[in-house]
Amino acid sequence: xxxxxxxxxxxxxxxxxxxxxxxxxxxxxxxxxxxxxxxxxxxxxxxxxxxxxxxxxxxxxxxxxxxxxxxxxxxxxxxxxxxxxxxxxxxxxxxxxxxxxxxxxxxxxxxxxxxxxxxxxxxxxxxxxxxxxxxxxxxxxxxxxxxxxxxxxxxxxxxxxxxxxxxxxxxxxxxxxxxxxxxxxxxxxxxxxxxxxxxxxxxxxxxxxxxxxxxxxxxxxxxxxxxxxxxxxxxxxxxxxxxxxxxxxxxxxxxxxxxxxxxxxxxxxxxxxxxxxxxxxxxxxxxxxxxxxxxxxxxxxxxxxxxxxxxxxxxxxxxxxxxxxxxxxxxxxxxxxxxxxxxxxxxxxxxxxxxxxxxxxxxxxxxxxxxxxxxxxxxxxxxxxxxxxxxxxxxxxxxxxxxxxxxxxxxxxxxxxxxxxxxxxxxxxxxxxxxxxxxxxxxxxxxxxxxxxxxxxxxxxxxxxxxxxxxxxxxxxxxxxxxxxxxxxxxxxxxxxxxxxxxxxxxxxxxxxxxxxxxxxxxxxxxxxxxxxxxxxxxxxxxxxxxxxxxxxxxxxxxxxxxxxxxxxxxxxxxxxxxxxxxxxxxxxxxxxxxxxxxxxxxxxxxxxxxxxxxxxxxxxxxxxxxxxxxxxxxxxxxxxxxxxxxxxxxxxxxxxxxxxxxxxxxxxxxxxxxxxxxxxxxxxxxxxxxxxxxxxxxxxxxxxxxxxxxxxxxxxxxxxxxxxxxxxxxxxxxxxxxxxxxxxxxxxxxxxxxxxxxxxxxxxxxxxxxxxxxxxxxxxxxxxxxxxxxxxxxxxxx
Numbered sequence: 101x102x103x104x105x106x107x108x109x110x111x112x113x114x115x116x117x118x119x120x121x122x123x124x125x126x127x128x129x130x131x132x133x134x135x136x137x138x139x140x141x142x143x144x145x146x147x148x149x150x151x152x153x154x155x156x157x158x159x160x161x162x163x164x165x166x167x168x169x170x171x172x173x174x175x176x177x178x179x180x181x182x183x184x185x186x187x188x189x190x191x192x193x194x195x196x197x198x199x200x201x202x203x204x205x206x207x208x209x210x211x212x213x214x215x216x217x218x219x220x221x222x223x224x225x226x227x228x229x230x231x232x233x234x235x236x237x238x239x240x241x242x243x244x245x246x247x248x249x250x251x252x253x254x255x256x257x258x259x260x261x262x263x264x265x266x267x268x269x270x271x272x273x274x275x276x277x278x279x280x281x282x283x284x285x286x287x288x289x290x291x292x293x294x295x296x297x298x299x300x301x302x303x304x305x306x307x308x309x310x311x312x313x314x315x316x317x318x319x320x321x322x323x324x325x326x327x328x329x330x331x332x333x334x335x336x337x338x339x340x341x342x343x344x345x346x347x348x349x350x351x352x353x354x355x356x357x358x359x360x361x362x363x364x365x366x367x368x369x370x371x372x373x374x375x376x377x378x379x380x381x382x383x384x385x386x387x388x389x390x391x392x393x394x395x396x397x398x399x400x401x402x403x404x405x406x407x408x409x410x411x412x413x414x415x416x417x418x419x420x421x422x423x424x425x426x427x428x429x430x431x432x433x434x435x436x437x438x439x440x441x442x443x444x445x446x447x448x449x450x451x452x453x454x455x456x457x458x459x460x461x462x463x464x465x466x467x468x469x470x471x472x473x474x475x476x477x478x479x480x481x482x483x484x485x486x487x488x489x490x491x492x493x494x495x496x497x498x499x500x501x502x503x504x505x506x507x508x509x510x511x512x513x514x515x516x517x518x519x520x521x522x523x524x525x526x527x528x529x530x531x532x533x534x535x536x537x538x539x540x541x542x543x544x545x546x547x548x549x550x551x552x553x554x555x556x557x558x559x560x561x562x563x564x565x566x567x568x569x570x571x572x573x574x575x576x577x578x579x580x581x582x583x584x585x586x587x588x589x590x591x592x593x594x595x596x597x598x599x600x601x602x603x604x605x606x607x608x609x610x611x612x613x614x615x616x617x618x619x620x621x622x623x624x625x626x627x628x629x630x631x632x633x634x635x636x637x638x639x640x641x642x643x644x645x646x647x648x649x650x651x652x653x654x655x656x657x658x659x660x661x662x663x664x665x666x667x668x669x670x671x672x673x674x675x676x677x678x679x680x681x682x683x684x685x686x687x688x689x690x691x692x693x694x695x696x697x698x699x700x701x702x703x704x705x706x707x708x709x710x711x712x713x714x715x716x717x718x719x720x721x722x723x724x725x726x727x728x729x730x731x732x733x734x735x736x737x738x739x740x741x742x743x744x745x746x747x748x749x750x751x752x753x754x755x756x757x758x759x760x761x762x763x764x765x766x767x768x769x770x771x772x773x774x775x776x777x778x779x780x781x782x783x784x785x786x787x788x789x790x791x792x793x794x795x796x797x798x799x800x801x802x803x804x805x806x807x808x809x810x811x812x813x814x815x816x817x818x819x820x821x822x823x824x825x826x827x828x829x830x831x832x833x834x835x836x837x838x839x840x841x842x843x844x845x846x847x848x849x850x851x852x853x854x855x856x857x858x859x860x861x862x863x864x865x866x867x868x869x870x871x872x873x874x875x876x877x878x879x880x881x882x883x884x885x886x887x888x889x890x891x892x893x894x895x896x897x898x899x
Contacts, residue, residue: 126193126215130170131158132222132229133194133211136177139301140192142213143285144292150207152180157228159199159207167196170231171211172219173298189219190306193233216288216305238284238310248311252283255314258321259290265328269293284310287317294320372400375416383425388580392419415517418524419578423537427586430538431495432463444489445482446626447619451475451610455490458588472565474546474591474604477612480662483592484544486612491540496588499530503557504545512560514577524577527564527584538586546603547593558600565589565606614661616845616872617654624650628667636674641688643677645670648693655849656703661842673699710851711820714893717812721804722825722847722855723796724839729846731823732789732796734804736812741784749789752797758827759787762806765832765884766813773896775813785809800837802828803856806884807891816892823847824856824887832884840864848876855879856887 133148133155140146150156162169172191174182194211201207217233241248256277263269273293280286291304300320307313375396384392395412402409431437437459441452451473458471475483484500491498506512515522523529531537549557563569564584572581591607593599615623624645633639658665676699677689691699711718717736722729745763747756766773767780787805789796803826811818825843826834836858844865847855859880865873881887885897 124168124195124214126168126217126233126235127166129230129232130168130193131161132170132172132231133158134182134187134229135171135173137173137298139173139296139298139305140171140194140211140213141288141292141301141305142192142216143289144192144213145197145210146213147208147210149202150209151205154181154224154228156207159196159209161228162196163199168214169194169196169211170217170219170233171213172231173302175298177298184222184224187219187222188302188306190236190302191217191219191231191233192305193217193235216308236308238282239308240282240284240310244283248283251311251314251318252281252286255286255290255318255321258318258325259293261325262321262328265325265332267324267328282310283314287314290321291317294324296320371404371413372396375399375420378420382420384419385424385581385583388419388424388578391580392416395419411517411522415577418528418532419580422528422532422578422582423535424582426536427538428496428536430459430462431493432459434459434463437493440493441489444492444627445486446622447615448482448486448612451486451612454608454610455493459494472567472589472591472607474593474607474609475612476593476596476609478594478614478661480660480664481612481614482662483612484542487540487542487590487592490588490590494540494588497534497536497539498542499534499539500542500544501526501530502544504548505550506557507550509557509560510576512557512564514575516576517579522577524575525560527573528575528578528582531582531584531587537583538588540588540590543589543591545593546591547595547598556600558603562602562606565591565603613839613841615663617651617849618872620654620663620666621647621650623663624654624666624670628663628670632667632671632674635671636678638674638678638681642681642686643674643689643691645673645691646693649691649696652693652696653700657700658704669700714817714820716815716817717808719804719808719811719818719891720820720823720852721801722823722843723798723800724842729839729842729844731846731850731852732791734801734808735788735790736808737786737788738783738812739786740782743781744784746784746786747788748786749791750795751789752795754797754799755801758799758802759805761828761830762802762809764830765806765828766809768830769832769897773810773814779813785812798837799827800825800839800843802826803834803881803884803887807888810888810896811892814892814896816894816896818891819854819893821852822854822856822891823850823852824891826856826858826861826881826887828884834858834881834884834887836860841868844868844876845872848872853877854890856881856890 133150134152135148138146138148150159158169170191171194172187172189175186175188176182179186192213193215195214196209197212198210199207200209216236216238218236220232220234223230223232244252259269259277260274263274273289277286277289280289287304287310291301294317296304304313304316304320307316375392379389379392395416399409399412399416402412434456438452438456441455445452454471454473475486477483487500488498510525512525512527514525514528524532527541530541531539543561546558546561549561563573567585570587571583571585573584574581596604596609625647629645633643653669654666657669660666673691680689697703710720711733717738719734721732721734723732724730745759747759751759763785766775770777770780787808803824806828807818807824810816825840826837828834840857840861841864844855845868853875854877856879859882862878862880865878879886879890881890889895889897
C-alpha cells in the first residue's frame with residue numbers, strides 16, 4: 101500500500117510541473133517497451149520492471165538518445181513475444197526519469213507519460229521493436245457549453261466521493277484535479293487513478309475527443325462508486341450479523357441457566373420421550389435402532405434452537421416414519437386377480453400370465469422374491485396403467501416415479517446428511533409416502549436416465565433391482581439398510597438399446613408391441629368410450645359410436661401402436677356432442693362412418709394403399725416403427741449414365757449398405773439373369789423410398805431392395821399383392837429380422853394377401869392370434885432367389 105501511495109505522490113509532483121515545462125519534441129520513430137498488465141496515461145508517473153530481452157534493449161536505446169520510449173500494452177498478458185496483432189495500437193510516449201539494474205538481471209525504470217500517440221507501423225527486427233508514431237493532439241471544444249461544464253463538475257465530485265467511500269487517493273490529487281480546466285488532461289489524470297481493466301483503459305486512451313473521453317471516465321467512476329457502495333453494505337451487514345449472533349449466544353446461555361434453575365426444561369424432555377416412545381412402537385431393524393438411539397442421545401446434549409438439532413430431528417422423523425415392518429396383505433386368489441386384469445386391460449396375455457405365475461408361486465411359498473419386470477413398448481400401449489392394475493389385482497399399494505432425465509445419483513441413493521437440505525432418494529421417499537414396505541413400485545422411462553459428473557443413476561439402481569442385494573439397500577441419508585426385497589418393482593421403457601447392459605440384466609423384459617386394429621376397437625368400446633362418457637358428462641342415451649366409426653377413426657385419424665391418440669379423438673367427439681347437448685339438443689347422437697368427418701374434420705392419415713397394378717421396379721416392403729408396423733414401396737429406375745448408384749428418401753446407413761449389397765449380389769448373378777455386364781456400367785441406378793421427410797433405417801429392406809433391382813434390370817413387374825421383409829447376405833442367404841408381428845398386421849391392414857418372410861422368422865408367427873392371420877398366405881424363404889422367383893410375375897432364377 102505504501103509503494104502505491106509513493107507512486108501516486110511522485111505522480112502528483114510531476115503533474116504539478118507539467119504545465120510549466122516546455123513541450124518536448126517527440127521523434128517520429130521510437131523504441132517500444134511492451135507492457136503486460138498496465139496502461140500508462142499521459143501525466144502518469146509509474147515504476148516498471150523490465151525483464152524481456154527486447155524490452156531491455158529498447159530501454160537502453162532510449163537512454164542513449166533522448167530518453168523517450170513508446171509504451172504499448174499487449175492484449176494477452178500470457179504471450180511472451182507478442183506480434184503486431186497482439187498489441188494495442190494506441191499508446192503513450194514515456195520519458196525515462198530513472199533506471200536501476202537489479203541483481204536478477206531485470207531493470208527498474210521510472211517512466212513519466214508525456215503524450216498520447218497512434219502507431220502507424222511496427223518494425224520487429226528480432227532484436228527489438230521500433231514504431232513509427234503520430235502524436236495525437238486532444239480535440240478540445242472551441243468553447244465549453246453548460247453541459248460540458250456540468251460534466252466536468254460531476255466528474256470532480258464523483259472522484260471525491262470515491263475517496264470518501266474508502267478508495268486510497270492522496271489528498272494532493274484533489275487539489276490538482278480541482279485546478280485542471282482542460283477536459284482531456286482531467287480525464288487522463290483521473291483514469292490513471294481508477295482500477296480499470298486493460299480493455300477499458302485502452303478505450304479511454306484511444307479516444308481523441310476530450311469530452312468523449314471525459315464522459316467515458318464518468319461512466320467508469322459511476323460503476324466504481326456502485327461497487328464501493330455494495331462492498332460497504334456487505335461489510336456492514338456481516339458486522340451486524342456477527343454482533344447479532346454473539347448477542348443471541350449470550351442470551352441463550354443465560355436463558356438456559358434460568359430454565360435449569362426453574363426446572364422449565366420440560367419441552368425438550370417431552371420431545372425426547374416422544375422419540376423413545378416411537379422406538380418401542382416401530383419395529384426397527386437392530387442396526388436402525390442403534391442409529392436412532394445414538395442420535396437421540398446427541399439431541400439431548402444440543403441446544404433446542406441450534407441448527408444441528410434441526411438436522412437431527414429431521415433425521416429421526418424420517419427414520420421413525422418409514423414403514424419398516426408395515427406390509428399390505430397380498431391377495432392370493434388367482435381367479436379374482438385374473439378377473440381384475442381382464443377387466444382393466446384387453447389383450448396383453450403374456451403380461452397377465454406372468455403376474456398370475458408370480459401369484460401362484462407366492463401362494464405356495466412366502467419366501468419368493470418379487471419379480472422385477474420391465475415393460476418395453478411404444479407410447480400409449482398401457483404400460484403404466486398395467487402397473488396400477490397389477491397393484492389392484494394383488495391388493496398392494498401402488499407408487500410410481502418417472503426417471504426420465506434424472507442425472508444425479510443422489511436422486512436414487514439420497515444425499516449425505518453433511519449437506520444442507522439433504523433428503524433421502526426417490527425410492528425411500530416414495531416408500532414412506534405410500535406407508536407400506538411391499539408396494540408395487542413402478543419406475544417409468546428407465547431408458548431416458550441420463551448421466552453426468554454427479555454420478556450414474558443407472559448404476560445406483562443396480563442395487564435396488566437386484567433381488568440378492570436389495571434386502572439391505574442403504575440410502576445415503578439414512579445410513580442404515582432398508583429391506584426392499586418385498587417390493588414388486590416394475591420398470592417401463594420405449595426402447596431397450598439405451599438401457600445399460602448390467603441394468604438390463606437385472607430385469608425380466610416383457611415386450612408390449614402394441615395393439616391390432618381389432619384390439620383397439622375392443623379397447624375403445626370397453627374402456628376409452630366409457631371413460632370419455634364420464635369425463636364429459638355423457639351416457640349411452642346421448643351418444644353412441646358404431647363399430648365402423650371407431651374403425652375409421654383408428655385407420656384415418658391415428659397412426660400409433662397404443663391408444664393414446666385414439667382416446668384424444670374420442671374425447672374431442674364427446675366434447676362436441678356435450679356442447680350440442682348443453683345448448684338443448686338432448687337426443688341420441690350416433691357417430692357413424694357417414695357423419696364422422698363432421699366431428700373430426702378431414703382424415704389426418706391416409707390408409708396405406710396397394711399399387712393399382714403390377715409394376716416394374718417397385719417392390720412392397722414391410723417396416724417396423726415405434727408406432728407399429730408400416731408398408732413402404734421401394735422404387736428403382738434405370739437411366740443412361742456411368743453406373744452411379746443414387747439413393748434418396750432419407751435412408752439411413754444400414755439401408756444404404758443393404759442397397760449396395762443387393763446390387764453386388766445382382767451383378768454376381770448377371771449371367772443367370774441374362775443381364776449384359778456392361779449394363780451396370782452404362783446405367784445409373786436410382787433407388788427411392790417415398791415420404792422423403794421421414795428418416796428410414798434398419799436391416800429389414802434387403803430382400804425388397806434386391807427384388808426391385810432385379811425387376812428393373814429384367815423388366816419383369818413385381819406382383820403388387822406380395823409384401824416382404826428380411827435381410828440378405830452377399831451369398832444370397834435370407835437372414836431373419838425383428839418386428840414380425842407389427843409388420844404382418846400392417847400388411848394385413850393394407851390388403852396384402854401374400855407375405856414372404858425369412859424361414860427362421862416362422863416361429864414369430866406364434867405370437868400372433870390365428871384370426872389375424874386369416875386371408876394371408878405365408879412363404880418362408882432361405883435364399884433370395886426363392887424370394888425373387890415368388891415376387892416377380894415371371895421366374896428368373898429357377899424357371
